[in-house]
Amino acid sequence: MKPSLRDWRSRWLTAWALAICPIALGCPGAEQPAPAKTGNTAPEAKPVPKMGDDALAERYVRLRARIDAEPDLVTGSGFAELSAALLEIANGAEDPHLRANAALLLGSTFETRKDPKTAAAHYRMAAKLVPDDAGPWMALAVASAAAGDVEAAATAQARATELDPDNLENWLALGELRYRAGKQDEAAKAYAAYEQRRKGIIDGLTLRDKSGNYLIGDDERVGCAEALAGAADAGTGVALSYALAYDTSPKVRAAVATAMGVHRIEGYKPQLEKTLATETDPEAKEAIEWAIAEITRDPVKAELGARSELPADDPRRRTDGEGGVAVEPIEAPAPPTDAPPSDPTPTEGTDTKADGDAKADTNVDTKADADAKADDDADAKADAPGP
Numbered sequence: 326m327k328p329s330l331r332d333w334r335s336r337w338l339t340a341w342a343l344a345i346c347p348i349a350l351g352c353p354g355a356e357q358p359a360p361a362k363t364g365n366t367a368p369e370a371k372p373v374p375k376m377g378d379d380a381l382a383e384r385y386v387r388l389r390a391r392i393d394a395e396p397d398l399v400t401g402s403g404f405a406e407l408s409a410a411l412l413e414i415a416n417g418a419e420d421p422h423l424r425a426n427a428a429l430l431l432g433s434t435f436e437t438r439k440d441p442k443t444a445a446a447h448y449r450m451a452a453k454l455v456p457d458d459a460g461p462w463m464a465l466a467v468a469s470a471a472a473g474d475v476e477a478a479a480t481a482q483a484r485a486t487e488l489d490p491d492n493l494e495n496w497l498a499l500g501e502l503r504y505r506a507g508k509q510d511e512a513a514k515a516y517a518a519y520e521q522r523r524k525g526i527i528d529g530l531t532l533r534d535k536s537g538n539y540l541i542g543d544d545e546r547v548g549c550a551e552a553l554a555g556a557a558d559a560g561t562g563v564a565l566s567y568a569l570a571y572d573t574s575p576k577v578r579a580a581v582a583t584a585m586g587v588h589r590i591e592g593y594k595p596q597l598e599k600t601l602a603t604e605t606d607p608e609a610k611e612a613i614e615w616a617i618a619e620i621t622r623d624p625v626k627a628e629l630g631a632r633s634e635l636p637a638d639d640p641r642r643r644t645d646g647e648g649g650v651a652v653e654p655i656e657a658p659a660p661p662t663d664a665p666p667s668d669p670t671p672t673e674g675t676d677t678k679a680d681g682d683a684k685a686d687t688n689v690d691t692k693a694d695a696d697a698k699a700d701d702d703a704d705a706k707a708d709a710p711g712p
Contacts, residue, residue: 381418384410385427392434399434408434415450425451429461432468441471441640452481459489466498471640478641479506486515491548493523494555497634498641505643526552527564530581543574550580554587557625557634562588566596575606582609586616591624 376384388410392398398407411434414427432447445468452461462485469478479502486495496519504512530549532540539546550568553561568581578600585593594617601613635642 376413376417378418378420378423381414382420382423385414385423385430389430392430399437404434404438415447421454425454425458425461428454429464432464436468436471441468444468445472445474445477452484457488459485459492459495462488463495466502467640470502475502475505478502479508482641491522491526491552492555493519493526493552494635496522497555498639501635501641501643523553523556523561527561530568530577531564543577546572546574546577547580550577550584554584557588557590562590562593566593569596569600575609578604578606579609579612582612582616586612586619589620589623589625591620591626594620594624 388407392407398404408431411427411431415424415431418424418427428447428451432444432451435441435444435447445465448461448465448468452465455461462481466478466482466485469475469481479499482495482499482502486492486499489495496515500512500515500519503509503515526549529541530546530553534540541549546568550565553565565581565585569578569585572578572581582597582600585597597613597617597620601610601617604610604613
């Protein structure tokens, strides 16, 4: 499992993938080179033909695989040759998606080399090539912020948010950057939009109707869980823990576990380990194992708080220590009626909304029964014979 928020490089290059042109390993009917001339006549000098997109796409795939296999290549002596090859693809291909992919990969190498200004230049090129894709704009916002250009970062982040409004991290980052740019009113609007969407996504992940059926389908709940990877706070943690314990869909549980692994909150680990012991679905088990490994590898020791914040190493984050969004507490829904007894239950002594609704329904029924009894008594009195 490799979620989009694992690290900066995979965030922009693994989670967001542009469609590149097909790689052709051989084209039927392609013109074959002329046989070499014989004799003492010197061969005629010919210009080196320009590589076509198929060959450039194949070269891009090889370069990316090499970078993945040899991370030190980016910081070593072979970087000049590597960057030149990627630049040739970014400038020489015809397909804009292939060019954008090369520009993104090139930008990521400069981020690794601690050169965010040059990285931003390559990300800006990718954003211009595919202006309707959010990924390059997100990458540009991060690199611009790291380079100290807050205004450019806020502009790029606004475009990313416009293109991908369901990405919670986009709204949170937009609020941070607008605040840093001195636009407090606009920052407040972004923070408010973040919280509104967060609560809506949590409802989508957890709410059921009176018959116990989820309000939205499995695929939509998977999307909700993936979106919550960008929201590490107490309320979101409660919702994820509830969904991991009670959701009936293995792929939803897998997505929930992945979001927990992205958060890397140390407090998640006991429940993940408990769930792993009883989980039977291979996909869900793999996701839970990955989440446990991520938390073990780099645990976030701070307890879930009452604020949603960007990661500490995110250059878009506010620098005054006051960033993030204050979120409303969210109580765990009541366990489904078919939940196994061993599953966790809401905090003792805390009435959930479902408990409150049930009590209200009971009170209404009791009042209705009393009213009916009073009506029966009145009717009986009216029908009684006189003296």
